[in-house]
Amino acid sequence: MSRIAPDLVNLDPRTAPPFPQAALPMLRNPQLRKNVAHAINVIQAKRANLVAEKTDWQELRSSAAAIRTLALENLGTYLEQFEANCSAAGGTVHWAADAAEARQIILALLRQENASEVIKIKTMTSAEIQLNPFLEAAGIHAYETDLAEIILQLGEGEPSHIVVPALHVNRSQVREIFARRMGLKDLSDDPQALTNAARHYLRQKFLTIPTAISGANFLCAETGSVSVVESEGNGRMCLTLPRTMITLAGIEKVLPRFQDLEVMLQLLARSATGERMNPYTSLWTGVTPGDGPQRFHVVLLDNGRSSILSKPKQRQTLKCIRCAACMNACPVYRQTGGHAYGSVYPGPIGAILTPQLMQMQHAQSLPYASSLCGACYEVCPVKINIPEVLIELRAQVTDIERKTLSRFFDPMYLGLRIANLIFARAWAFHLAQRFGRIGLGLFTHKDGWIHSLPSVGGKWTQTRDLRGLPEQNFHEWWAARRKEEK
Amino acid sequence: MRTSLFITCYNDTLYPETGRAVVRLLERLGVDLDFHPKQTCCGQMHANTGFHGEAFSQAKRFIRLYQDAETVVVPSSSCVAMIRDQYPGLVAELGNEELRQQFEALVPRVYELSEFLIDRLGVEDVGAYFPHRVTYHASCHGVRALHLGNRPWQLMAKVRGLDLVPLNNLDRCCGFGGTFSVKNAEVSSAMLAVKLQDVIATGAEYCTALDNSCLMHLGGAMHREYVGMKTIHLAQILASTEDCPAEATL
Numbered sequence: 047m048s049r050i051a052p053d054l055v056n057l058d059p060r061t062a063p064p065f066p067q068a069a070l071p072m073l074r075n076p077q078l079r080k081n082v083a084h085a086i087n088v089i090q091a092k093r094a095n096l097v098a099e100k101t102d103w104q105e106l107r108s109s110a111a112a113i114r115t116l117a118l119e120n121l122g123t124y125l126e127q128f129e130a131n132c133s134a135a136g137g138t139v140h141w142a143a144d145a146a147e148a149r150q151i152i153l154a155l156l157r158q159e160n161a162s163e164v165i166k167i168k169t170m171t172s173a174e175i176q177l178n179p180f181l182e183a184a185g186i187h188a189y190e191t192d193l194a195e196i197i198l199q200l201g202e203g204e205p206s207h208i209v210v211p212a213l214h215v216n217r218s219q220v221r222e223i224f225a226r227r228m229g230l231k232d233l234s235d236d237p238q239a240l241t242n243a244a245r246h247y248l249r250q251k252f253l254t255i256p257t258a259i260s261g262a263n264f265l266c267a268e269t270g271s272v273s274v275v276e277s278e279g280n281g282r283m284c285l286t287l288p289r290t291m292i293t294l295a296g297i298e299k300v301l302p303r304f305q306d307l308e309v310m311l312q313l314l315a316r317s318a319t320g321e322r323m324n325p326y327t328s329l330w331t332g333v334t335p336g337d338g339p340q341r342f343h344v345v346l347l348d349n350g351r352s353s354i355l356s357k358p359k360q361r362q363t364l365k366c367i368r369c370a371a372c373m374n375a376c377p378v379y380r381q382t383g384g385h386a387y388g389s390v391y392p393g394p395i396g397a398i399l400t401p402q403l404m405q406m407q408h409a410q411s412l413p414y415a416s417s418l419c420g421a422c423y424e425v426c427p428v429k430i431n432i433p434e435v436l437i438e439l440r441a442q443v444t445d446i447e448r449k450t451l452s453r454f455f456d457p458m459y460l461g462l463r464i465a466n467l468i469f470a471r472a473w474a475f476h477l478a479q480r481f482g483r484i485g486l487g488l489f490t491h492k493d494g495w496i497h498s499l500p501s502v503g504g505k506w507t508q509t510r511d512l513r514g515l516p517e518q519n520f521h522e523w524w525a526a527r528r529k530e531e532k
Numbered sequence: 533m534r535t536s537l538f539i540t541c542y543n544d545t546l547y548p549e550t551g552r553a554v555v556r557l558l559e560r561l562g563v564d565l566d567f568h569p570k571q572t573c574c575g576q577m578h579a580n581t582g583f584h585g586e587a588f589s590q591a592k593r594f595i596r597l598y599q600d601a602e603t604v605v606v607p608s609s610s611c612v613a614m615i616r617d618q619y620p621g622l623v624a625e626l627g628n629e630e631l632r633q634q635f636e637a638l639v640p641r642v643y644e645l646s647e648f649l650i651d652r653l654g655v656e657d658v659g660a661y662f663p664h665r666v667t668y669h670a671s672c673h674g675v676r677a678l679h680l681g682n683r684p685w686q687l688m689a690k691v692r693g694l695d696l697v698p699l700n701n702l703d704r705c706c707g708f709g710g711t712f713s714v715k716n717a718e719v720s721s722a723m724l725a726v727k728l729q730d731v732i733a734t735g736a737e738y739c740t741a742l743d744n745s746c747l748m749h750l751g752g753a754m755h756r757e758y759v760g761m762k763t764i765h766l767a768q769i770l771a772s773t774e775d776c777p778a779e780a781t782l
Contacts, residue, residue: 066716073722377705381722415716417709417723418580420676437580437618444582458711462578466586469541470593472570479545495755505714509721510752513546520544520551524567 055204055385058176059404062388064411069386078214082206082383085213086374092320093371093425100316109309111429114365117267117300121355124267124300125346131270135332137342145175148347152177152259152292153184155343159290161186161257167274167281168192169261170208170368171294171347173390174403177259188259189251191280193244200227206384208391209318209370214383248280258288258339262295263367264310265344268303271331272344275314275324285328291339297346298355298364310367313427317369350403359438363398365428370395372422372432378415387412394422398435406442413439457502476521483515490514535648536566536601538594540608541573547744549779553771554607554645557660560771561653568597576614579622581711591622592631599634603641605648607767609743612644613677644674645767646683646742656686661774663693667734668766669727669750670703671743684742684766691769697734704730708749728753731761738764 054071056062072078097103117124129139142148156164164181166172166188178188178199190199194212198205201223205211212220221235224243233243260281264273272293274281285291301310307329315324333342354363373379373393384392389400389409397416401409413436422432447453454460468474489496496512498504506512518526535558539551558565575590594615598604606612616639623635649655668688674680688696707713707723714720731739731750739754741747744765751763764778772778 066718069716069719073718377707377723378716378719381719381726413582414712415719417672417705417707417712417720419672419705419709421672421703421705424676434617434621437582440580440582441584442582444584458581458714462581462583462586465573466578466583466589469573469575469590472572475541475572482545497756502714505717506752508717509724509756510749511755512748512752513755515546516548518548520539520548521567521569523548523552524555525569 056388057173057204057385057390059389059400059409062409065386065388065415066411068388069382069415072382072386077216078383079381081214081216083380084216085210086380089210089320089374093316093374094320096316096320096322100312106309106313107427107429110313110367110427111365113301113306113309114367114428115362117302118298118355118361118364120302121297121300124302125297127267128265128270128300129346131268132272132332132344133270135270137270137332137344140343140345142345142347142349144349145347148175148294148345148349149177149180151345152294153181153186155290155292156181156186156257159257159341163187163189163251163255164257164259165189165191165251165255165284165288166195166258167260167284168195168211168276169259169294170205170390171261171296172259173205175294175347175349177294189255191248191251191284192276193241193278193280196244196247197223200224204385205390206392207370207373208368208393214385248283252283252287256289258284258291260284260291260293262293262299262344263314264307265295265300266304266307267300269331271304271329273307273327273329275311275328276326277319277321277324279326282326282328285330286338288339290341290343292343292345294345294347297348297351298366314367314369317371317425317427350405353405354402360398360402360435362430363395363402363435365430366395366399367428368395369427371425371427372430375421375425376416377419377421378417387415394432394436395430398432398439401439401443406439406446410443410446413437413443461502479515479519486515534566534602535563536568536598536604538571538574538598538604538606538611538642539567540606540611542748543607543744546748547765550607550744550765550767552779553765553768554605556776557658557767557771558605560773561649561655561658563653566601568601570597574611574614575622576611576618577710579614579618580709584622587618588622588626591619592626595619595623595631595635595638598642599638601638601641603643603648603652604638605643605645607645607742607765608745609644609671609674609678609680610745612642612647613673615639615642617677644678644680644742646674646680646687647678649770650683650686657690658687658770660691660770660772661693662691662769662772662778663695664738665695665697665736666738666740666764666769667697667699667731667736668702669699669706669731669739669741669746671741671746672703672705674742675703680742687766687770694769697736699734699739700730701727702730706746706749708745710745713749724749724753728757728759732759736761738762738769740764740766740769742766 197212207213225233315321379393397412468478575587579587706727707720747763768778
């Protein structure tokens with residue numbers, strides 16, 4: 047058993063260690079890397095098949111990108127439209143500027159209900175505002191009802207993926223957690239047995255707890271409807287059985303028209319879980335007498351989003367529909383899993399979203415947690431050019447850092463500043479090549495290769511050799527050849 | 533046709549044999565090749581690391597240097613991707629209308645090597661002979677930024693003697709990523725290790741690509757791990773003939 051020690055996982059971007067450091071325990075955990083690679087391979091293969099069968103996939107992507115762009119460019123209008131339509135249908139809309147305000151609104155609503163327990167549909171937004179620990183401290187226990195979230199809650203783990211949060215945990219680890227926390231000593235690791243155990247555990251909660259919290263996949267401005275998609279039906283239970291439902295949604299989740307769901311739902315299911323249609327698509331508008339929750343609240347959360355919206359180059363980040371296709375495609379995520387990102391939003395989208403939600407005050411290592419290979423952009427159903435945003439954020443981080451004294455003398459910063467002076471003049475470049483040949487010559491072995499370098503170079507040579515510089519570089523060869531010809 | 537070779541800073545410094553191969557190949561195909569002696573770097577390293585200001589000055593320098601070139605050929609997919617994908621943003625930010633016009637006029641004339649051969653010269657068979665077992669790594673920028681598509685295979689299919697072995701996960705990143713390889717050295721190395729497994733599994737003598745940066749990464753690990761395989765830029769394979777085989781490499 048190779049569970050990650052809980053103290054090595056910190057998903058609070060304000061206190062999490064930088065990515066290169068946070069990645070180390072993950073890289074050194076072969077079981078975790080095996081679990082992650084296996085889970086991703088399964089999803090990736092399913093996705094690839096279903097994308098291939100859609101002859102209009104690229105057109106769908108373009109439509110989705112256009113819909114999301116339209117929504118963001120008129121966000122205020124659509125949110126007000128949503129509020130009016132949701133309110134007219136019997137819902138109550140609350141506006142939260144930040145995480146603290148959202149938590150207070152939700153707590154006050156739960157107090158009105160005299161709730162000491164609440165059931166939850168999987169919502170990453172509630173993890174973003176750290177809702178569960180806050181409610182616990184206020185004496186209200188939140189029960190997760192998504193299977194993966196149950197595994198994490200009972201196992202005291204943290205999510206490592208936004209669609210399959212327990213993807214880093216394998217079947218035998220799930221068995222161990224359930225057996226221990228549900229008191230089922232003889233539980234086998236057969237998937238059916240594990241599911242039955244979870245079902246038994248959940249049914250009691252569904253039938254006794256009258257208050258629920260959900261997130262939202264989409265808000266529809268035109269109708270005031272909210273939509274949640276899921277695979278298990280546990281969400282559907284939460285959406286139908288309780289008396290009161292509280293939905294927490296980021297302000298960017300709004301779609302202009304009801305018909306936009308036609309495009310979004312086709313893309314989301316295929317991109318997220320590799321299914322033609324997700325098993326449960328719930329869609330509700332306000333309250334309906336005699337059917338489902340009779341009290342319904344929506345908490346619209348800003349928490350840094352409007353600041354992202356105000357920056358034209360970065361705005362596309364908010365187009366995200368949280369399908370996680372980017373993390374499944376990412377060769378970095380594949381090696382590290384989600385915990386290394388120090389945020390509830392890992393992977394490529396997390397690498398651009400988290401530092402922006404933190405107003406660039408934290409998570410500054412995340413824009414660098416990418417080789418810029420472009421696999422994320424290629425799969426993104428709403429065409430977020432993640433590499434472009436990563437580079438933009440790197441520029442912002444560099445502008446902040448280069449003014450600090452420690453970075454001024456940092457070998458990489460120093461090297462890049464000098465390189466710029468060199469690249470501005472061919473003679474300086476050629477001179478530097480000569481010095482480089484002499485300098486690196488000191489480290490070059492008889493076999494013509496460099497096995498070890500000091501400083502930044504040592505980061506290269508810790509796993510890789512470097513071929514020594516050639517006797518004659520290209521432009522020297524060219525010049526010599528021209529001379530001969532004349 | 534007058535064509536200017538932008539060799540790129542790291543090919544000039546580290547891989548002159550690739551440059552010599554491009555010259556031999558293109559001259560064999562009748563291209564009148566020129567080399568601007570003042571060329572240095574496209575600015576990719578600075579741009580991708582977040583040094584925007586520095587990238588501006590290098591982009592500006594590149595555009596000015598090549599504004600009169602009929603066509604520019606570049607044996608590096610990531611440098612072409614820098615020019616095509618990042619220069620427009622840099623130029624727009626600079627707000628210099630004259631520079632913008634120069635750039636717009638220049639960019640359709642900048643070709644990656646396989647694009648130049650197939651799209652500009654219209655050749656697939658370059659008369660090459662390379663009797664070896666080879667696997668091809670599709671570099672990220674070539675696949676996803678330049679959309680080179682089938683071009684490399686069109687060229688390789690016509691190389692006599694070439695035994696091409698397919699590579700599993702061929703478009704998965706090798707983990708180089710420029711300064712990523714030292715800023716996130718451990719993660720980069722982990723990515724490299726899984727890539728190397730796929731490459732070794734082909735049992736090829738050579739691993740080729742259209743970008744020496746990936747090959748420097750893979751080759752560095754091959755040498756460290758005593759893997760009996762070498763890296764070679766596709767230009768060197770295409771330049772190779774029966775009379776004049778590819779230069780021996782380390």
